[in-house]
Amino acid sequence: MTRHVVPKAELHVHIEGAAPPDLVRRLATRHDIDLSGVFDRTGHYSWDDFSSFLNAYDRASQVFRTPEDYAALSESYYRMLAAEGVIYAEITISPDHAAANGLSYADYVSGLAEGMERAKAETGIEGRMIAVGVRHFGARAVEQVVTQVLAHSHPLVTGFGLAGDEREGHPANFASAFRQAAEGGLGLTAHAGEIGGPESVTAALDFLRVKRIGHGVKAIEDKALVERIAEEGVVLEVCPGSNIALGLYSNLRFHPVNLLRRAGCRITLNSDDPPFFRTTVGHEYRSCAQTFGWSEADQLAITKTAIEAAFCDKATKERLL
Ligand code: ADE
Ligand code: ZN
Numbered sequence: 001m002t003r004h005v006v007p008k009a010e011l012h013v014h015i016e017g018a019a020p021p022d023l024v025r026r027l028a029t030r031h032d033i034d035l036s037g038v039f040d041r042t043g044h045y046s047w048d049d050f051s052s053f054l055n056a057y058d059r060a061s062q063v064f065r066t067p068e069d070y071a072a073l074s075e076s077y078y079r080m081l082a083a084e085g086v087i088y089a090e091i092t093i094s095p096d097h098a099a100a101n102g103l104s105y106a107d108y109v110s111g112l113a114e115g116m117e118r119a120k121a122e123t124g125i126e127g128r129m130i131a132v133g134v135r136h137f138g139a140r141a142v143e144q145v146v147t148q149v150l151a152h153s154h155p156l157v158t159g160f161g162l163a164g165d166e167r168e169g170h171p172a173n174f175a176s177a178f179r180q181a182a183e184g185g186l187g188l189t190a191h192a193g194e195i196g197g198p199e200s201v202t203a204a205l206d207f208l209r210v211k212r213i214g215h216g217v218k219a220i221e222d223k224a225l226v227e228r229i230a231e232e233g234v235v236l237e238v239c240p241g242s243n244i245a246l247g248l249y250s251n252l253r254f255h256p257v258n259l260l261r262r263a264g265c266r267i268t269l270n271s272d273d274p275p276f277f278r279t280t281v282g283h284e285y286r287s288c289a290q291t292f293g294w295s296e297a298d299q300l301a302i303t304k305t306a307i308e309a310a311f312c313d314k315a316t317k318e319r320l321l
Pocket of ligand 1: 017191
């Protein structure tokens with residue numbers, strides 16, 4: 001008997017942050033890379049606050065040295081998603097991380113696309129990529145990412161975003177990069193209201209003209225902002241397990257995802273960096289359903305919101321919806 005699963009979608013997962021520790025260790029051995037301190041004694045990623053998480057993430061990312069390494073990563077991630085009932089997923093890709101490993105943007109994207117296509121051929125799962133600039137690398141680096149994405153256009157790279165340390169650099173610094181990305185036809189999203197407060201979400205909406213926000217949960221601290229998000233139909237890429245692992249909320253009962261939803265905000269559920277936070281998108285759906293009493297119809301509505309907000313063509317959306 002096949003188990004009945006709710007169809008799911010994921011809009012917010014960093015592909016390097018989805019790397020299973022076993023794969024990272026295997027590649028570290030193959031490429032002779034020292035990963036001391038990256039794992040704890042049980043073999044899980046080791047970190048204890050947002051800065052040390054970003055550091056562990058950067059170190060683990062160093063093992064991906066060839067297009068085939070990235071293909072192995074995306075193929076295994078998309079296969080795992082398909083097994084959880086995910087029908088569509090956008091992976092966040094970081095050209096700066098690939099460049100630090102000596103890989104060109106074109107090789108990085110073609111490796112990831114190869115893995116996505118292999119997984120799709122086996123499972124039917126649909127995928128796209130969102131290229132992000134890293135906020136704490138500064139405005140010039142973020143502009144260079146847009147330039148690369150537009151110069152080497154790839155059918156599966158359909159979005160542009162901003163990740164990294166939200167405590168550094170005002171969104172105004174990145175307005176020009178986002179304007180270029182919008183003119184180039186890319187969908188836009190930015191991390192905000194994760195480590196920063198509601199003012200960070202307002203600034204992202206005002207200066208970057210995004211219609212999706214990565215996280216955005218701190219908006220709950222500003223009633224007028226919650227109303228604005230609901231009225232403007234901004235989609236929040238909520239990652240409850242990530243927020244709890246990083247200590248923003250002590251447990252899911254105190255997480256604002258249900259309050260945001262009840263206030264009329266369009267929310268989606270996502271894993272962010274799944275093995276770092278010991279979660280999966282399937283786990284996010286199940287734990288929210290259990291904690292907040294969400295029915296199967298509620299969960300399907302969340303998937304529908306994600307597909308509506310997805311950075312993919314209309315025909316793909318219509319087929320998935
Ligand atoms: N890069 C990878 N994970 C991230 C997160 N949760 N916030 C900001 N940047 C990230
Ligand atoms: Zn993220």
